[in-house]
Amino acid sequence: MEKLLEVKDLTVSFDTYGGKVQAVRGVNFDLYKGETLAIVGESGSGKSVTTKALMGLIPSPPGNIEKGEILFDGKNLAKLSEKEMTKIRGKDISMIFQDPMTSLNPTMKIGNQIMEGLIKHQRMNRTDAKKRAIELLELVGIPNAQERIKQYPHQFSGGMRQRVVIAISLACNPKILIADEPTTALDVTIQAQILDLMKDLQKKTEASIIFITHDLGVVANVADRVAVMYAGKIVEIGTVDDIFYNPKHPYTWGLLGSMPTLDNTEEELVAIPGSPPDLINPPKGDAFAPRNPYALKIDLEQEPPMFKVSDTHYAATWLLHEHAPDVEPPESVKRRMKGFAKTGTAPGVDEKKGDES
Amino acid sequence: MARYITQRIIYMIITLFLIATATFFLMKLLPGTPFNMEDKLTEAQKAALYEQYGLNDPLPVQYANYIFGLVQGDMGISFQFDNRKVEDLIMDRIGPSAQLGFQSLVFGTVIGLILGLISAIKRNTAYDYSSNLMAILGKSIPSFVFAGLLQYYLAVKFGWFPVSFWDSFKHTILPTIANAMFTLAVTQRFLRTEMLEVLGSDYIVLARAKGLKNSVVTFKHGLRNALIPVITIMGPLVVSMMTGSLVIEKIFAIPGIGEQFVRSIQMNDYAMIMGTTMFFSILFVVVILIVDLLYVVVDPRIRLTGGKE
Numbered sequence: 001m002e003k004l005l006e007v008k009d010l011t012v013s014f015d016t017y018g019g020k021v022q023a024v025r026g027v028n029f030d031l032y033k034g035e036t037l038a039i040v041g042e043s044g045s046g047k048s049v050t051t052k053a054l055m056g057l058i059p060s061p062p063g064n065i066e067k068g069e070i071l072f073d074g075k076n077l078a079k080l081s082e083k084e085m086t087k088i089r090g091k092d093i094s095m096i097f098q099d100p101m102t103s104l105n106p107t108m109k110i111g112n113q114i115m116e117g118l119i120k121h122q123r124m125n126r127t128d129a130k131k132r133a134i135e136l137l138e139l140v141g142i143p144n145a146q147e148r149i150k151q152y153p154h155q156f157s158g159g160m161r162q163r164v165v166i167a168i169s170l171a172c173n174p175k176i177l178i179a180d181e182p183t184t185a186l187d188v189t190i191q192a193q194i195l196d197l198m199k200d201l202q203k204k205t206e207a208s209i210i211f212i213t214h215d216l217g218v219v220a221n222v223a224d225r226v227a228v229m230y231a232g233k234i235v236e237i238g239t240v241d242d243i244f245y246n247p248k249h250p251y252t253w254g255l256l257g258s259m260p261t262l263d264n265t266e267e268e269l270v271a272i273p274g275s276p277p278d279l280i281n282p283p284k285g286d287a288f289a290p291r292n293p294y295a296l297k298i299d300l301e302q303e304p305p306m307f308k309v310s311d312t313h314y315a316a317t318w319l320l321h322e323h324a325p326d327v328e329p330p331e332s333v334k335r336r337m338k339g340f341a342k343t344g345t346a347p348g349v350d351e352k353k354g355d356e357s
Numbered sequence: 358m359a360r361y362i363t364q365r366i367i368y369m370i371i372t373l374f375l376i377a378t379a380t381f382f383l384m385k386l387l388p389g390t391p392f393n394m395e396d397k398l399t400e401a402q403k404a405a406l407y408e409q410y411g412l413n414d415p416l417p418v419q420y421a422n423y424i425f426g427l428v429q430g431d432m433g434i435s436f437q438f439d440n441r442k443v444e445d446l447i448m449d450r451i452g453p454s455a456q457l458g459f460q461s462l463v464f465g466t467v468i469g470l471i472l473g474l475i476s477a478i479k480r481n482t483a484y485d486y487s488s489n490l491m492a493i494l495g496k497s498i499p500s501f502v503f504a505g506l507l508q509y510y511l512a513v514k515f516g517w518f519p520v521s522f523w524d525s526f527k528h529t530i531l532p533t534i535a536n537a538m539f540t541l542a543v544t545q546r547f548l549r550t551e552m553l554e555v556l557g558s559d560y561i562v563l564a565r566a567k568g569l570k571n572s573v574v575t576f577k578h579g580l581r582n583a584l585i586p587v588i589t590i591m592g593p594l595v596v597s598m599m600t601g602s603l604v605i606e607k608i609f610a611i612p613g614i615g616e617q618f619v620r621s622i623q624m625n626d627y628a629m630i631m632g633t634t635m636f637f638s639i640l641f642v643v644v645i646l647i648v649d650l651l652y653v654v655v656d657p658r659i660r661l662t663g664g665k666e
Contacts (some may be wrong), residue, residue: 055566057565057566082571086569088568089565089566089567089568090566090567090568091568094566094567095563097559097562097563098559099559102560103563104560105560105563105564105578106560106582106656106657107581107582107585107655107656107657107658108578116564117567117568117569120568120569152657154657154658165563168563168567169566
């Protein structure tokens with residue numbers, strides 16, 4: 001597969017009154033053409049900051065990209081000037097935001113908000129841009145687009161607004177679409193519609209999607225690959241099957257154990273004890289160690305490197321070291337993993353079979 | 358829309374009636390009469406004057422007579438200026454007051470908006486701090502103190518401007534600045550806050566994510582949204598400027614309505630007090646209506662409806 005984007009050792013910090021917050025601490029990943037990469041992790045794990053850095057949207061001050069490279073199309077986006085970045089934003093890389101209720105300009109007509117990007121990047125005149133805006137609205141499933149482009153955001157429902165935001169992001173046929181929790185603010189039925197729409201549009205446009213979420217159910221639904229982030233680092237990365245059926249990092253186990261599923265009727269959800277570390281003074285060693293029941297002595301001393309599990313699957317935990325004791329995921333997570341095989345990514349399995357597990 | 362405006366006008370008339378009533382009775386509580394300062398008048402002459410102006414009638418009758426006249430557009434006759442009609446006296450004096458009010462409104466809001474915008478865009482820099490300092494001074498120094506300072510330094514010490522009176526445009530500069538400082542300060546503070554909030558909002562990030570230039574994002578997407586709340590405070594600001602001008606006109610000896618109004622109160626010129634109060638009140642309710650209508654123009658989310666949806 002063709003590599004579209006390469007992120008190497010990306011490090012982002014924010015200056016605050018309390019000190020320097022190291023929000024992203026050396027993130028590495030590749031994005032391939034046409035794939036959907038999900039980035040999961042709890043709040044404050046650096047998911048959004050990582051993708052904002054890709055767009056050059058880290059407010060500076062207080063934010064700084066301290067080091068690292070973002071290689072796209074032969075350019076290092078981390079080093080581009082604001083002016084050069086405006087040529088890439090919205091054209092090659094665009095973004096869908098979390099809350100459709102606040103991400104549209106309330107005093108500007110929908111049509112104009114879609115047309116802006118077209119006029120800027122595709123040098124269209126207003127008539128052509130308007131035609132294209134109507135097409136885009138129809139593409140994202142907004143009926144009566146001819147009339148709707150003359151309306152203001154408050155005349156649309158939340159789900160419809162998110163469709164408009166998606167139309168804006170798709171306007172210039174971007175190569176990469178970053179979706180920052182695009183369904184979190186929507187109710188469940190609308191969520192499903194938006195996810196279906198995004199999958200459908202991806203097939204049509206062949207864009208690569210970086211999908212930020214903390215909802216593992218959504219991940220199973222949309223992603224090809226998953227990166228699990230914790231405390232500003234990617235701790236495990238692999239295909240959806242790798243992560244759901246063969247997770248290696250204790251943090252991934254914790255996430256899977258805390259995920260509600262439809263078939264889970266008798267078990268309580270398992271919470272990960274404690275809270276994420278303070279990123280002003282990140283702990284020495286593995287940042288997850290204090291919350292990790294499987295932590296080894298070395299976890300408190302030294303940060304684990306990325307261990308290779310398979311060609312597609314890597315995890316940063318000392319448990320994968322050849323001298324580490326054999327540790328199995330907890331029973332509840334194992335049962336979960338079987339459950340996923342039944343409901344999640346492998347549909348069609350006879351439901352009754354999984355019942356006793 | 359037409360329905361809404363009709364409804365508003367009815368409310369305005371009720372408001373004005375209530376103001377007239379309250380002012381009338383409050384004014385009658387003031388000690389003395391229009392003629393108690395004229396020592397040369399004998400008791401008999403005073404009694405004759407009271408009779409002539411209807412001041413001997415019971416209060417309800419005087420009130421009814423006044424309201425009756427007011428409805429017909431007759432504001433009565435001034436006691437202090439040779440029996441001239443109140444509306445004529447107001448029209449004579451309206452020029453300087455209107456000019457002062459207009460100039461200070463324009464100066465105050467325009468400079469206030471510019472300073473607020475600079476503050477928001479250059480947040481936490483020397484520009485921001487000096488703009489804030491100016492706003493805080495403007496807000497905390499009363500206009501009459503500020504007027505005195507301007508007169509002392511710019512007029513007396515440096516001689517750049519005339520100290521008082523109202524002749525050329527040069528005469529209008531100091532009173533305009535003194536009168537506008539409060540408006541300037543409030544507008545600056547308000548726009549700065551609103552602009553910072555808007556610039557931090559999701560739709561600004563989305564606008565930037567579209568690849569738009571910074572200036573387009575700031576002005577096209579930011580400023581318009583930040584200006585909407587500023588329009589709300591314009592009504593009260595215009596009013597504070599009207600009341601402020603009473604003092605400013607007195608200090609700079611400007612022959613305007615305010616100066617005349619202050620004198621009328623000192624002289625118990627009943628008709629003049631009532632007339633000027635009603636004049637200011639009408640101005641006020643009209644300004645509020647205009648502000649509300651402006652809101653509809655700039656904010657598409659607001660659609661006015663009269664009574665029912």
